[in-house]
Amino acid sequence: MTPRAAPSLLAELAPQPGRMRDALTITGLVLVTTTLAMALRVPEAALSCYLIFFAFRDNAGDTIFTALKLIAAASLAVGLGVLLLRGVLEDPMLRLAALAGFTFVGMFLSQASKLGPLAGTAGFVFAFMLTLVDVIPEPELINRAFEWIWVVLVLPLGLMAFWSALAGPRPLARAEEHIAALDRALLAPHGEQAKALLDEGLQPLDEYRKFARMLGEARGEEATRLLRRADDAYHRLALAEAGLIPAPARAAPPPEREPFLLPGAFSDPRPVRFAIKVLAAVMITYGFYTAFGLFQIHTAMITCFYVALGTRGETHHRIVLRFTGALIGAAIGMAVMFWLMPRADDIGGLLLLLAPPTFIAAWIGLGSERIAYAGWQLALCYFLVLLSGFGPPSGISAATSRIVGILFGSAVIWAVFATLWPESARDDARDAIAEMDTALSTAPPPDSGRAIARLRAPLARARRLAEMARYEREADLSADIALAETRYHAFLHRSRHAPA
Numbered sequence: 431m432t433p434r435a436a437p438s439l440l441a442e443l444a445p446q447p448g449r450m451r452d453a454l455t456i457t458g459l460v461l462v463t464t465t466l467a468m469a470l471r472v473p474e475a476a477l478s479c480y481l482i483f484f485a486f487r488d489n490a491g492d493t494i495f496t497a498l499k500l501i502a503a504a505s506l507a508v509g510l511g512v513l514l515l516r517g518v519l520e521d522p523m524l525r526l527a528a529l530a531g532f533t534f535v536g537m538f539l540s541q542a543s544k545l546g547p548l549a550g551t552a553g554f555v556f557a558f559m560l561t562l563v564d565v566i567p568e569p570e571l572i573n574r575a576f577e578w579i580w581v582v583l584v585l586p587l588g589l590m591a592f593w594s595a596l597a598g599p600r601p602l603a604r605a606e607e608h609i610a611a612l613d614r615a616l617l618a619p620h621g622e623q624a625k626a627l628l629d630e631g632l633q634p635l636d637e638y639r640k641f642a643r644m645l646g647e648a649r650g651e652e653a654t655r656l657l658r659r660a661d662d663a664y665h666r667l668a669l670a671e672a673g674l675i676p677a678p679a680r681a682a683p684p685p686e687r688e689p690f691l692l693p694g695a696f697s698d699p700r701p702v703r704f705a706i707k708v709l710a711a712v713m714i715t716y717g718f719y720t721a722f723g724l725f726q727i728h729t730a731m732i733t734c735f736y737v738a739l740g741t742r743g744e745t746h747h748r749i750v751l752r753f754t755g756a757l758i759g760a761a762i763g764m765a766v767m768f769w770l771m772p773r774a775d776d777i778g779g780l781l782l783l784l785a786p787p788t789f790i791a792a793w794i795g796l797g798s799e800r801i802a803y804a805g806w807q808l809a810l811c812y813f814l815v816l817l818s819g820f821g822p823p824s825g826i827s828a829a830t831s832r833i834v835g836i837l838f839g840s841a842v843i844w845a846v847f848a849t850l851w852p853e854s855a856r857d858d859a860r861d862a863i864a865e866m867d868t869a870l871s872t873a874p875p876p877d878s879g880r881a882i883a884r885l886r887a888p889l890a891r892a893r894r895l896a897e898m899a900r901y902e903r904e905a906d907l908s909a910d911i912a913l914a915e916t917r918y919h920a921f922l923h924r925s926r927h928a929p930a
Contacts, residue, residue: 442801447607448488448599449796456486456792459593460809461781463586464817468777473578476813478586479788483795483806484551485587490598491641497591503552504583508576511559515572525560532556533712533735538705541740542695544688554735558728561716565725602647605638605656612663619670628668629890631883635660636685658682664879668886672919674926680877700740703851708738711846715839726831733839738847743855743898745847748803749840750901755794755807760833762787762808763815771816780816787812800897811836859895859907862888863914870917875925882922889918 460479467475485500487493514528536553539545559576566572615624639656642648648656658679666676695701715730737752739745766783774780791812794805814832866888876882892914896907 439801442797443794446796447611449793451599452486452488452796453789453792455593455598456482456795457785457789459486459586459589460788461784462589464781464784465777466585466589467817468780472581472585474582475817476810478582479813479817480806480810481583481586482590483792483809485590488599489601489604489638489641490594491601491645492637493594493598494591495641495644497587497594499548500551501584501587501591503548504555504580504587507552507555507559508580511556512573512576514556515560515563525563529557529560529716530709530713532560533709534705537708537735537738538701541701541704543691545690550735554732557712557735558732561720561728561731564720600647601638601641601645602656605635605642605648605660608635608638609659609663612667615667616670616676619667624667624671628664628671628883628886629893631887631890632660632664632685632880635664657684661879664883668879668882669922669926672922674922679879682878683880685880700853703853704738704740707846707850708734708843710850711738711839711843714842714846718838719835724831726827727835727838729832729835730839730842731835733836734843737840737843741853741855741858741895741898741902742847743895743901745843746901747898749844751801751803752807752836752840755791755804755809756811756833756836758804759787759791759808759811760815760830763812767815783816807836854899855895855902856899856905856907859892859899860910862892862895863910866892866914866918870921873921876922885921886918889914 459482463478463482464475466472467478472478481500485493485496487496515525517524532553534553536550536556539549540547540553543549559579562572562575566575611623612627615621615627618624639648639653639660642656643653661682662678665679670676711734712731715734719725719727719730733752737745737748739748766787770783774783788809791805791809794808795802797805811833866885869885869888873881873885876885889911892907893911896911899907
C-alpha cells in the first residue's frame with residue numbers, strides 16, 4: 431500500500447463482522463484438504479489448498495455455485511485437453527498455436543463477458559495442460575497427469591461445497607446483515623463505512639437474494655419484500671449522505687439481466703488489447719523457461735494470468751501485493767522448514783505448522799482489494815514450501831524455483847503492460863467522472879435506491895481508479911473526485927425538490 435492510501439493498514443486488518451468465522455473456515459478446509467491429500471497421496475497439495483482461497487465466498491449459495499462451476503469447468507477442461515493433445519502432441523507449432531488461442535480467448539472473455547475471472551481461469555487451465563507435454567513426453571503418462579489434475583482441482587472444491595451446504599453462512603442471513611449495516615450507517619452517513627456501502631451499490635444484495643432464491647430461503651413474495659427492503663435501505667442512506675432527510679424509495683425495480691457479452695465487447699479495443707498483452711507476457715515467460723529447460727519456474731507463466739488487470743495502476747498494485755505476499759510467505763515457510771519441521775514427524779505436526787500462517791493469510795485475504803491479494807500470495811508461497819511432497823521437505827530448491835518464477839512473471843507482466851498500449855488508471859478515472867456527468871445531465875429524478883446506485887456507479891469506479899493511479903505516480907485526483915461528488919449530491923438535492 432502507498433503511504434497516502436486510505437484507510438491505513440491497521441484499519442484494513444481490523445476485525446469485521448464474519449471475518450473471524452470465515453478465516454477459521456478457510457483454515458479448517460485447508461487442514462482437511464491437506465490431510466486427505468497426504469493420506470491419498472494426491473500431488474500438488476499446495477495448489478489444492480490455494481484453490482480454497484481462490485474459490486471461497488462469503489455465503490453458502492455462492493460458494494456451492496462457484497465450486498460446482500469450477501468442478502464442471504475442470505472436468506470439461508481435462509476431457510477436452512486429453513482429446514486436444516492427441517491432435518497436437520506430435521506438432522509443437524500446433525501445440526503452441528493452441529496455447530496462444532486458449533490464452534487469448536480466455537483473457538478476452540475475462541474482460542468482455544460476465545464470466546470475468548472464471549474465463550481467465552479456464553483459459554489458464556487449458557494453456558497449462560498443453561505445457562505438460564514439455565516435461566511428460568509419454569502420452570500414457572500425460573493422461574494420468576490429467577487425471578491427477580482433475581483430482582487436485584475437485585478435492586478442495588468438493589469439500590467446500592459439502593461444508594457450505596452443511597454449515598456455511600446462509601445467503602438470506604448475509605442479506606439481512608447487509609441491510610442492517612446500511613441502517614447502522616445512517617448514524618454516520620458521511621463516514622468511510624457509509625461511503626464504502628454506497629459505492630458497492632446493490633450488487634451484493636442482489637447476489638444474496640439470488641442465492642437465497644436458489645436455496646429456497648426467499649421465493650415469491652418473500653423475495654419481493656427482501657428486494658424492497660434492500661432498495662429502501664440503500665435509498666435512505668444515499669439521501670442521508672447527500673444531506674437530505676432519509677426516506678423510503680418510491681419503487682424497487684428488479685435488477686436488470688446482465689447479457690453474456692458486456693456493452694462494447696467488440697467495439698471497444700481494450701478487451702482485445704488486454705488479451706494481446708497477457709498473451710505476449712505468457713509467450714515470453716513460457717518461451718524463456720522452455721528454451722533454457724527451467725520448467726521448475728513455470729509459476730512465471732501462471733503469474734501472467736493472475737496479475738494482469740485493466741490499467742497500469744491496477745496491475746502495479748496487484749504486482750506489489752504479489753511480491754509482498756510471496757516474500758513474506760516464502761520467508762515464513764523457510765523459517766518453519768529449517769527450525770520447526772524437523773520436529774514434526776507426522777500429519778498432526780504438519781497440520782500444527784500449517785494452521786497459524788494459513789489463518790493469518792486468510793485474515794488478510796478477507797480484507798478489501800487493497801490488501802486481499804497479498805494474503806492469497808502469502809498462503810500460496812507458504813504452501814509451496816511446506817507441501818512440496820508427501821513428507822518433510824528435503825530442501826528448498828523446488829519452493830525457491832517456484833517463488834523465483836512468481837517474481838520473474840511479475841516483472842515480465844509489469845514490463846509488457848508498461849510498454850504495450852499502456853492504459854492509465856488516471857485517464858479511466860476521468861472518463862468515469864465524465865460518464866457520471868453525462869448521466870446526471872440526462873437522468874430523470876431517481877425514485878429508487880437502484881436508480882441512485884446506477885448514477886453513483888461511475889463515481890465509485892472513479893474513486894477506486896484514482897487510488898490505483900497512485901501506483902502510476904500520477905497527479906492526485908482527490909480534488910476531481912471531491913468536485914464530482916459535490917455535483918452528484920447537488921443532483922440529488924435538485925431531484926428531491928423537483929415537481930412530481
